[in-house]
Amino acid sequence: MNHRAGSFLWNLRQLHTLVTTIRTVRLYSLEFCRPNIVYSHWNPRNLLNNFDNGVQSSIRYLVQDSLIFKSGDDSFQIKGISTVTVPAVDRLLCLRRLSFDSKHSPVPDDDLKKMNEATYEDVLIKKPKPTPNKCRELSQECNSLVDVLDKYSEVPRYLSNNYLSAMWSIAKRMSEDQKRFEKQLMFSHPSFSQLCEQTMREAKVMPFNQLLFSLHAVVKLGIPQNTLLVQTLLRVVQERINECGEKCLSVLSAVLEAMEPCKNVDTLRIGLRILVDQQLWKIEHVFTLQVVMKCIGKDAPDILKRKLEMKALRDFGKFSTLNSQHMFEVLAAMNHHSVLLLNECSKMVIDNIHGCPLKVLINILQSCRELRYYNLYLFKGIADYVATTFDIWKLKHVISLLILFANLGFRHTGLMDLLKKKVIDEPDCLNIKNIVPILHVYSSLNHFYECQAQEFLKVMASAVTVYLYHISSENLLNAVCSFCMMNHFPLVLINQLLQKDIINELLLSADMKRNVGKLHILAACLKLDDNPFQNTKDLALPQLPSTPLYPNAKVAEVLSSLLGEKYFSENVQLPHKYHIDFEIRMDTKRNQVLPFSPVDLSTPATNIQRVAVLCVPKSNYCLDSAHPRGFLAMKMRHLKVMGFHVILVNNWEMEKLEKKDAVKFLKTQIYSSEAFPTGGVNLQSTH
Structure with missing residues (x-):
């Protein structure tokens, strides 16, 4: 009897607290827009925070087809615009307070009753038992996102993060079209809102690694970032960031990298930088180090970038070939030009280049361009490898590689001659997507004077002529300009380009300045080079701004x-x-x-x-x-x-x-x- 009376008095005190701290929130129908939720008073010095500050401005929460807020009397306001009285969250959520709504609790009623009898300290000390295989079991048993939600609606046996992680594991196996369709079904499923509510209730008491996996799954599943679910998880991660170990660092970095900037994301990124600065020399795995470096961002302090560089150089003996390949992209994401690290990675990449996917090589070259890193040994090694295995690659991949080489100013005669021979022998391989890039590469690198040059140019001109009435005006200009730079003048193409309506279209384009520059090149070639158009009247073109003169x-x-x-x-x-x-x-x-x-x-x-x-x-x-x-x-x-x-x-x-x-x-x-x-x-x- 005393126990029941004590429980009644405790509940009465909680009800009094809720009544005295109520606030009115205006709700709106679901709209995908910039977030209006802002959490404040986060102190990056101790990296821990209190949820007592509440939320500012209007809060948007995605569940099914509407926004839902739950009030103290377990009723819901759905659809349209309404004003709901809701209690302010004024202290840490615990399992005892979750007992008010145990319908979708992650534990059975009997166990929940026992847990309600526990003290507040017991709840904080005794964490839920980890369930590492539940997510795998769910992902193996189910074939779609809806199947997981159906199992959740029957009997929610596991913590919410298991269902979310299983849904993301299943989504990864789908094609883009199937994934898009499944997400629509997921949002409209009646149990999805309940799973979201349970995730928010469990956020403060679930193990930190499971909290991060929940946030990762939510973000990857495409739940909008401005929803209450995502922002709540971000806020709780901010409060508990000191629980972050090495594995959690990699998960948190991957999540932040996938999210768009907003108040809570930016604040959490600052906290991550402080945490990395404190725990940097304790990181043991190269993968974790690289994920953290990639997430740190281009605007990170230079001193932190140099510390990360020193850590990577110290641990270079642990680098695998994959780590060396990935380091180029990591440094580009940081915008940190580390010559020592890039040189060492270049050697390892070339020494183990056989079997390397072309996509990885393209990523390496893109990063080199962003970092302005010019390593002839690396470029030549990649080009030699592709030239040696030329027949196994698709034409579009080789062209992508050559475009990057052209942007880097690197000319590999062997690879370019192989492509030229393929074009001459198999002109059918040319289409509207690859003709203009090929011409750009050969004209920008001035690679046209060797044997079979005229034959190559004639084949390319014939290919452009085939698509003459399907090619855009700007692509036609690019193609003709490339031909003129190589001192070749196809009559049909130039006549088509010089049409008054096409010239006017180019001059009215959004990229007018660039088009005018190319038209000036065309006019100069038509006047000065030996071609049938020397008697053509001058093109009336706008004058280009004078280029600055550099004194010598x-x-x-x-x-x-x-x-x-x-x-x-x-x-x-x-x-x-x-x-x-x-x-x-x-x-x-x-x-x-x-x-x-x-x-x-x-x-x-x-x-x-x-x-x-x-x-x-x-x-x-x-x-x-x-x-x-x-x-x-x-x-x-x-x-x-x-x-x-x-x-x-x-x-x-x-x-x-x-x-x-x-x-x-x-x-x-x-x-x-x-x-x-x-x-x-x-x-x-x-x-």
């Missing part, structure tokens, strides 16, 4: 010392938007430099050789070679048509030379080889 002070100083102030001109603008850094005028044999001023120039124009000195950065060449890339090669061709002799001066090499050596280098470049044996030749040098 050292080259100007050397030329002044070598030739004299009046014997060269700097920053010369030419037709078709071409610019040369320095112009020199010489006799036709290039033995003598002539005064540059036209007033003092008495020599007939036919006896003058104009010399263009171009100061070229390393990016204008293919990687680690003297092979000019597409635009530079076209510019040199056009300057020769204009009557110039072209001299290339490599900026990075000129900066390394002493002034005396620089003068000697330019002297040998400017004057003809026949000029040096002649003792009476005036080199116009002050030295």
